[in-house]
Amino acid sequence: MDIGKELRRNQHTLVCTGAGINAFAIWSMVKTCMLLFLQEREKVVEKAADLAEKYPWFIWMVFGLVSLIFLPLLLIHLYVGLSARAEGYGRRRGLVYIVVAAIMDILYVVSIYSSVLDLSGKDPDGMDMPLTETLVSITIDITTVFILTKLVISAIRVKRILAAMAGAKKEE
Numbered sequence: 686m687d688i689g690k691e692l693r694r695n696q697h698t699l700v701c702t703g704a705g706i707n708a709f710a711i712w713s714m715v716k717t718c719m720l721l722f723l724q725e726r727e728k729v730v731e732k733a734a735d736l737a738e739k740y741p742w743f744i745w746m747v748f749g750l751v752s753l754i755f756l757p758l759l760l761i762h763l764y765v766g767l768s769a770r771a772e773g774y775g776r777r778r779g780l781v782y783i784v785v786a787a788i789m790d791i792l793y794v795v796s797i798y799s800s801v802l803d804l805s806g807k808d809p810d811g812m813d814m815p816l817t818e819t820l821v822s823i824t825i826d827i828t829t830v831f832i833l834t835k836l837v838i839s840a841i842r843v844k845r846i847l848a849a850m851a852g853a854k855k856e857e
Contacts, residue, residue: 688846688849692850695843695846696843699772699773699836699843702836703766703768703769703773705766705832706762706765706833709762710766713758713762761785764785765833765836769782773843786837789833790830793829796826803819804819
């Protein structure tokens with residue numbers, strides 16, 4: 686295969702997978718909300734209503750704490766997605782986003798394993814999510830693992846091709 690064609694193909698893959706990671710940033714926020722708020726919704730709503738009546742600032746405090754949880758998660762996903770897209774469009778990026786993407790990939794695999802244990806009933810500390818929510822979560826996490834894996838592989842290939850092209854230019 687022509688080296689230029691392979692480079693363009695891998696750069697296009699980086700652009701597409703980067704966009705996918707940005708979309709899954711939103712899913713990660715939704716999933717975290719499901720885990721935090723849908724598990725014990727009656728208890729949470731009851732306690733929150735009582736506390737909000739006594740302490741009006743309580744709602745803002747909860748909003749702030751939830752934002753502190755979601756913001757780093759969102760920013761990490763956006764960093765990886767936007768960095769992959771930038772490299773796909775030909776702007777040089779460092780290796781940090783590739784390492785972060787690989788770590789995210791491992792964490793998603795652990796999340797899938799945990800969800801499968803929860804689904805099978807073997808996880809004693811499981812959250813007892815409804816079956817449909819668990820299956821949706823597993824399916825989307827598997828998709829994210831494939832996207833992150835493809836992103837990491839394409840990023841490494843782009844780096845190698847560009848290094849080979851730079852080496853070939855120096856020899857000329």
